[in-house]
Amino acid sequence: MTKTSVLESDTLMPSANPIILQMQSITKEFPGVKALSDVSITVRASEIHSICGENGAGKSTLMKVLSGVYPYGSYDGEIVFQNEVCQFKDIRASEHAGIVIIHQELALIPELSITENIFLGNEPTKFGIINWDDARLRTIELMARVGLSEDPDTPVKEIGVGKQQLVEIAKALNKSVKLLILDEPTAALNESDSQHLLDLIRGLKGKGISCIMISHKLNEIEQVSDSITIIRDGKSIETLDVKADGVDEDRIIKGMVGRTLESRFPEHTPKIGEVFFEVKNWTVRHPQIADRLVCKNSSFTVRRGEIVGFAGLMGAGRTELARSLFGRSYGHYISGQIIKDGKEITLRNVPEAIKHGLGYVTEDRKTLGLNLLDDIKTTTVAANLDAISKRSVVNLGKEYEVAEQYRKQLRTKTPSVDEGVSKLSGGNQQKVVLAKWMFTDPDLLILDEPTRGIDVGAKYEIYGIIQALANQGKGVIVISSELPELLGISDRIYTIFEGAITGVLNKSQASQESLMKRMTAAKKSA
Amino acid sequence: MNAIKQLFGGNTRQFGMIFALVALIVFFQFMTGGVILTPDNVINLVNGYSYILILAIGMVLVIIAGHIDLSVGSVAAFVGIVVALTMRDWHLPWYMGIVVGLVLGALIGAWQGFFVAYVGIPAFIVTLAGMLLFRGANQYFGKSLTVPVPTDFQFIGAGYLNEVGPDTGYNNLTLLVGFIIVAALIWSGLRNHRKAVALGADVKPLWVTITKLVILCAVVLYATYLFATGRPGTSFPVPGIILGVLVLAYGFIAARTTIGRHIYAVGGNRHAAALSGVKSKRTDFLVILNMAVLAGLAGMIFVARSNASGPSDGVGWELDAIAAVFIGGAAVTGGVGTVVGSMIGGLVMAVLNNGLQLMGVGSDMTQIIKGLVLLAAVVFDVYNKSQGKASFIGLMMKKLGGRDNPDLAVAEPLRDAVRTES
Secondary structure, three states, X not given: OOOOOHHHHHOOOHHHOOEEEEEEEEEEEEOOEEEEXXXXXXXXXXXXXXXXXXXXXXXXXXXXXXXXXXXXXXXXXXXXXXXXXXXXXXXXXXXXXXXXXXXXXXXXXXXXXXXXXXXXXXXXXXXXXXXXXXXXXXXXXXXXXXXXXOXXXXXXXXXXXXXXXXXXXXXXXXXXXXXXXXXXXXXXXXXXXXXXXXXXXXXXXXXXXEEEEEOOOHHHHHHHOOEEEEEEOOEEEEEEEOOOOOOOHHHHHHHHHOOOOOOOOOOXXXXXXXXXXXXXXXXXXXXXXXXXXXXXXXXXXXXXOOEEEEEEOOOOOHHHHHHHHOOOOOOEEEEEEEEEOOEEEOOOOHHHHHHOOEEXXXXXXXXXXXXXXXXXXXXXXXXXXXXXXXXXXXXXXXXHHHHHHHHHHHOOOOOOOOOEHHXXXXXHHXXXXXXXXXXXXXXXXXXXXXXXXXXXXXXXXXXXXXXXXXXXXXXXXXXXXXXXXXXXXXXXXXXXXXXXXXXXXXXXXXXXXXXXXXXXXXXXXX | OHHHHHHOOOOOOOOHHHHHHHHHHHHHHHHOOOOOOOHHHHHHHHHHHHHHHHHHHHHHHHHHOOOOOOOHHHHHHHHHHHHHHHHHHOOOOHHHHHXXXXXXXXXXXXXXXXXXXXXXXXXXXXXXXXXXXHHHHHHHHOOOOXXXXXXXXOHHHHOEOOOXXXXXXXXXXXXXXXXXXXXXXXXXXXXXXXXXXXXXXXXOOHHHHHHHHHXXXXXXXXXXXXXXXXXXXXXXXXXXXXXXXXXXXXXXHHHHEHHHHHHHHHHHOHHHHHHOOOOHHHHHHHHHHHHHHHHHXXXXXXXXXXXXXXXXXXXXXXXXXXXXXXXXXXXXXXXXXXXXXXXXXXXXXXXXXXXXXXXOOOHHHHHHHHHHHHHHHHHHHHHHHHOOOOOOOOHHHHHHOOOOOOOOOOOHHHHHHHHHHO
16 A cells, blocks of 8 residues: 655645646536636646535536536636646546546446456457456556555455445556546545545655545545635635645635634534433344344434434444334344334334334435435425325325425525425435425434535534424434534434444543544443 | 417426427328318227227336336237127126226236236336236137127227217217316316415416416317217217226326325335335335236227227237327336326327328338337437427426426436537
């Protein structure tokens, strides 16, 4: 694994390096929407340049213009890369020039091997016949550069998402990349994989490869970036030199939202009551792998008005726990009890879970939480159609009223509730999903990564919504990979490691260190 | 220009397939010297195509839910032969024959639905197997011969509304039906307008609603006139009545009931639907079962019209039904489509068939043209959508419960590629 020492990369002094990329006055319009308006960005050689902005600000659009996804002619403005004016007509053209983009949704084919994926679209051929032996050798070489030691024939679906990300980088290295664009590279990674990736990027910088990084993880941006460009509402607001301007997270936030956020979390006085929900010895088996348990004898409680956090590394089993409790929608139930309001209940399917007052906001709203074909009002009522129907006939007037009520209450930014949910930004989509579950009036609401991929301003609003739900006497479980978030809103936090609950800490006892210790160790005496 | 935009719903997106249908009718009216819009011809058209449209009703629900059903032709034929045989050999009266047909359809639907919904086999495979299986069964039971059906059964396929009441020179019952439809349209149109205003939702100005109503009523009245003035003994055909009732019922079910919502939810995002409490397996089972029942009904109507059930009935029906559904705006990936849209799609095919036939074009050429029209219709719609312009299909039906077609939302890179190449 290549690891550049901090000293080495310091001496490169990015602000003095030659400019390799200049995007000048880029304007990109879609019918009815001006996504980018006169945006300019300058990247130097051997630099890590981050782009920050709220969701919908235009970051991804800008990168799509740069990488040729939006070809020359579909935008105004000029791109100059390595002193040459660029008129990319597709992605191939930009890759040919040395610009490679790695999207947030990795472009890997799960069924194909590491080798096949690295050479996808780029196969070493002679008269149309692929030379796999060559490819395989080169793959091993590339994997070494990114710190992978898998068998190159392993299907990509079998390695974790952290390693998949590294395969993507290896793929980029294979294309002789000079400017690497990373869109939310650590969004789906746990702490250690994220660090590994960031170290790798720093190493690439040492080898002369510049990097543009789009990310919401401000602490990481602060950690690795040399410069930061902040984009808001399709306009480039400012560019900061991290060292020279002494940039920290608060400074970045200020640039992104246009004001300082006094605090990331709203003020909240918890009103906690009695235990009303209890899980005892919950054991669940993996759906396909017969001898693997995803939940090992887990037990926990939730009180009325309490916000309970679940902390754990990626793959620790938090989502599995939540989904298996929610109507056995994951895995094979082996044993365990759910006790609500003093009575044991069996939740054999999702409708039963909803009937017993449980709600579950899924981890990935786009694939599991929303029907992207629907509009806001249809989505809002989707989990509780019976409340607005009489003898199976839906009352469209009531549907509209309910949707409007939640739109106002949650301050969803949309012209009307007839708008398609696919048109909303991530934060507003999440609000619609929350509305859907709030309409079922659950007693216990489980939120799985409720603020993933959502900008700082919207996160604040969602925390407020969570606290309001708690104030109503409901129990709220928040599963999150962002420790600061859990520490900010939870009253108690359970830690999970490899399917087992390893500890529980009160708000006063919890800290990133104490949580991390329990998230990475087997259960000791609690 | 703005006025026209308002008429078509706020933007120029609602030309839709109705525009294409009207254009086709006008074209053939011209090319056939006015024959296509004569009473006898429109009656023929309804008689000859109603069973396909009935299939399209069931098929659109199947496709919305994300499946497909290739067995409908064979199921229709099989139910047809069994009904013909039971009426002949067991001397069942005609209404019992219909009951047998519907029950048999339900059994077949339950069989196929079980495999699709609860065993998890793709519907394509299960219904492909059904296509072979029930074709064979039709030939086995009927011994590959045609089996005639009694005259009173033929009523459902070849019957007309009776001549009733005073002699007005028209068929009175047809007139009555026409007037009732006009009255219902006016009442519901105005009621919806008032309700939307009361809710404070986005409302089109009153003159738009009224203009739409006037146009619709004019069309209905003209059609009523055509049907009421056919040859003596003919009027609006009974299969047309059956079709009309089914369109109303299923249109309502799809747009306004919880089961309708579930079908769209399951088709739009199966996992999200399941995690929202929709019983997705039950929904799958029901659409497949329903399709087979409607296939049985279509088979019986066809047999009633042909006076007999034969071994080659139903061949190719599934493709006509599927074409009607896709021309009508459904998406291959599911979650999109409407009953009314499929009817319009079906009518486009029917008018095309009928018009070409009247022009003397052979069935070979007709087939070629139909294939090209199907392709052209969807390509044109995709192209328009990618230009950010009107979708010729799709949003047209939004008020009646339709959805924006995701197939037609071309991926962004492609969208711009198309634009720069033009």
